[in-house]
Amino acid sequence: MPNEFYFNLILFFLVAIIALEFLAQKLRWPPAVAQLIGGAAIAFIPGLPAFEIDPALVLVVFLPPLLMEGAYFTVWHEFRRHLTGILLLAVGAVLFTTLLVGLALHAFNPGLPWAACFALGAIVSPPDAIAAKAVLQRVALPRKLLVLLEGESLLNDATGLVLYKFSIVALLTGVFSMGDALQAFAWLSIGGVLLGGATGYVVLKTLRYLRDTSLMILASTLPGWICYVVGEHLGVSGVIATVTYGMMLGWHQHELMTATARRRGSAFWEIMIFMLESLVFILIGLSLRGVWDRIAEGQKSITDYSMEVLLVLAVVIVSRFVWVFAVDGLAKLVSKRASPIQSNWRESFVKSWAGMRGVVTLAAALAVPAEVPGRDLMLLCAFAVILVTVLFQGTTIGWIIRVLQLKATAHERVYLNEPQTWARIEQAQYAVVNKLAYNEQGVLQHPRLLEQYGYRQSLSDKHKNDAMLPEDVRKAHFNVVLAAVAAGREELLKLHRSGQIHDELLHVMERDLDIQEIAALHSRG
Numbered sequence: 001m002p003n004e005f006y007f008n009l010i011l012f013f014l015v016a017i018i019a020l021e022f023l024a025q026k027l028r029w030p031p032a033v034a035q036l037i038g039g040a041a042i043a044f045i046p047g048l049p050a051f052e053i054d055p056a057l058v059l060v061v062f063l064p065p066l067l068m069e070g071a072y073f074t075v076w077h078e079f080r081r082h083l084t085g086i087l088l089l090a091v092g093a094v095l096f097t098t099l100l101v102g103l104a105l106h107a108f109n110p111g112l113p114w115a116a117c118f119a120l121g122a123i124v125s126p127p128d129a130i131a132a133k134a135v136l137q138r139v140a141l142p143r144k145l146l147v148l149l150e151g152e153s154l155l156n157d158a159t160g161l162v163l164y165k166f167s168i169v170a171l172l173t174g175v176f177s178m179g180d181a182l183q184a185f186a187w188l189s190i191g192g193v194l195l196g197g198a199t200g201y202v203v204l205k206t207l208r209y210l211r212d213t214s215l216m217i218l219a220s221t222l223p224g225w226i227c228y229v230v231g232e233h234l235g236v237s238g239v240i241a242t243v244t245y246g247m248m249l250g251w252h253q254h255e256l257m258t259a260t261a262r263r264r265g266s267a268f269w270e271i272m273i274f275m276l277e278s279l280v281f282i283l284i285g286l287s288l289r290g291v292w293d294r295i296a297e298g299q300k301s302i303t304d305y306s307m308e309v310l311l312v313l314a315v316v317i318v319s320r321f322v323w324v325f326a327v328d329g330l331a332k333l334v335s336k337r338a339s340p341i342q343s344n345w346r347e348s349f350v351k352s353w354a355g356m357r358g359v360v361t362l363a364a365a366l367a368v369p370a371e372v373p374g375r376d377l378m379l380l381c382a383f384a385v386i387l388v389t390v391l392f393q394g395t396t397i398g399w400i401i402r403v404l405q406l407k408a409t410a411h412e413r414v415y416l417n418e419p420q421t422w423a424r425i426e427q428a429q430y431a432v433v434n435k436l437a438y439n440e441q442g443v444l445q446h447p448r449l450l451e452q453y454g455y456r457q458s459l460s461d462k463h464k465n466d467a468m469l470p471e472d473v474r475k476a477h478f479n480v481v482l483a484a485v486a487a488g489r490e491e492l493l494k495l496h497r498s499g500q501i502h503d504e505l506l507h508v509m510e511r512d513l514d515i516q517e518i519a520a521l522h523s524r525g
Contacts, residue, residue: 009051016042017278030394032281032358036387039285051286055363060229062280062359063157064242068224069273070154071246072253078147079247086151089351093152093323094159097125100319101312108311116374119167123365123378124316124385126160127153128358142406145347149354157360158237162188164364171372191236196244199223199230203249207256216261217268220249263518280359284386287362291379298376305380312381313388321352346404353397356389357382423457423464430457478524485517 016038024034043051079086101121106114141149166181203223210216227245231238253262295302328348343351365382368375433453437446444450492513496506 013042013279013282014275016282017275020282021278030390031278032356033391033395035278035281036285036390039282040288041285042282043286043289051283052290053283053287053362053366055365055367058280058283058359058363060225060232062276063239064224064228065221066273066276066280067154067157067228067239067242068246068249069269070150071243072250074150074154074247074250075147076247076251078143079151082144082147082151085148086155088327089148089152089324090155091159092327093320094122094125094156094163096323097316097319098122098160098163100322101125101315104311104315105308109308112374112377113171115167115170116372116378119164119171119368119372120312120374120378120381122160122163122167123361123368123382124312124357125163126156126357126360127355127389128157128360141350141401142347144343145350145406148351154243155240158188158192158239159185160360161239161364162237168368168372172369187235188237189240191234192231192238192240193244195231195234195236196227196241197248199227199241200245200248203245204252204256213258213261213264216257217265220253220257220265221269281390284359284362287366288383291383295376295380300376302380305377308377309381309384313384316385316389317355317393320355321349324348324352346406349404350397350401350406353393353400356394357386358390361386423460426453426457426460429453475524478520481520482517482524485513485520489513 017035020034020038021031023029023038024031027034042048098118098121101124102114102118105117105120106112162181162185166184200223203220206219207216210219223245224242227241228238231241257265292302295305325345325348328343331343361382365379368378372378430453433446433449437444437450439445489510492501492506492509495501496503501509
């Protein structure tokens with residue numbers, strides 16, 4: 001097929017994303033579910049050629065920005081507080097699932113090499129960052145659970161991919177060393193952190209000297225891919241390098257990036273992440289046809305594989321329940337006082353149920369060399385695990401949360417509320433304005449600015465001990481501001497339509513009005 005065909009196909013996928021997103025909203029499904037089903041339906045359209053996916057390309061295109069976006073918005077204090085629980089899921093649960101899948105599959109089919117059984121376990125064991133985010137962003141969870149699951153999804157890919165790599169090497173060479181594997185895992189992890197940290201340091205130093213917004217956004221975005229590519233080339237974890245860089249950028253961007261860069265960058269990232277997340281699930285659905293064709297051409301039918309697939313599915317789901325409940329139960333026995341890794345049985349159940357697989361599982365399965373024994377089984381099991389965990393667990397997790405009566409909770413630390421924060425901010429603003437409002441001779445030069453910031457400071461200080469800011473006074477104030485902005489925009493457009501101002505001035509003035517409107521809407525609440 002000519003390249004133009006594939007470009008048109010991508011355009012078709014983008015149009016399909018809009019329709020599937022609308023369908024998901026109407027049916028109240030997680031968008032990932034609608035996109036997965038839609039991609040599978042598109043794959044079997046008559047006349048459409050089989051869509052082959054390069055697994056290495058899928059990982060390098062989709063994984064870095066989606067990992068970086070998750071890391072960028074990670075709350076460092078909460079991540080650090082729950083790091084033990086996150087590692088128990090990201091490393092412990094993945095190792096445990098890989099072990100159980102390998103043991104169960106070899107017991108059921110002794111003819112399959114041990115390394116092939118564990119390779120399949122490594123493929124299906126890590127819950128996916130993209131799948132988890134696509135589902136979790138639509139449900140209300142207690143804060144601790146959300147931090148644990150999002151933190152797990154950022155780190156567990158590295159564990160699964162390392163186990164997968166060593167299993168495949170053992171299959172092809174017949175040699176496996178536990179000592180070498182542990183040493184390599186340590187190097188991958190530490191090397192990834194060092195690479196991500198070094199990249200972050202260089203980028204943060206560079207951002208201090210950039211004034212152009214587009215350059216600032218580009219200079220902060222590209223290193224996410226660079227970390228992943230360079231990490232994989234150097235033999236360290238590109239996943240951990242990207243996550244480390246994303247967390248550094250998210251922590252320091254407040255003092256380094258301009259307000260305009262943040263606003264434009266946020267808009268850019270929101271659209272890009274939406275498209276990438278949607279495309280990756282459509283591509284997973286499209287890959288069903290390739291899996292189907294490979295199985296159809298093989299010696300065994302899908303029916304012949306059915307018992308092994310069901311066994312792997314059951315072990316994948318059950319092993320997570322066993323690990324989570326065992327770890328949480330042990331934490332209660334060992335620690336007499338409350339600790340960050342303790343959970344009640346309801347929280348443990350939701351943690352166990354939230355194990356959606358996605359792009360990493362698919363890419364790893366597709367990357368298995370053709371000569372590896374059991375490759376068709378790996379492909380079929382990978383797709384079955386993705387379908388069941390996303391379609392079944394992803395669509396029911398909201399219902400389970402409601403049934404178990406788990407609700408979103410406040411932050412565990414004691415943070416300032418909105419009125420207290422505004423009081424601190426506007427006190428600092430008023431102090432600066434009060435100092436600069438007078439010239440060197442002590443003559444008041446900016447009375448209106450002093451009056452404006454004085455009013456805002458006194459209002460916030462008056463209500464700083466309230467649970468919420470007063471709706472009537474604050475909203476009335478900013479409603480007037482919004483009305484003034486609307487009138488200004490209307491007059492600006494009249495001047496432009498009558499030919500009295502140039503387009504360039506229109507855009508400049510409109511930008512200022514937009515900023516005023518955004519600030520007023522946010523302040524009004």
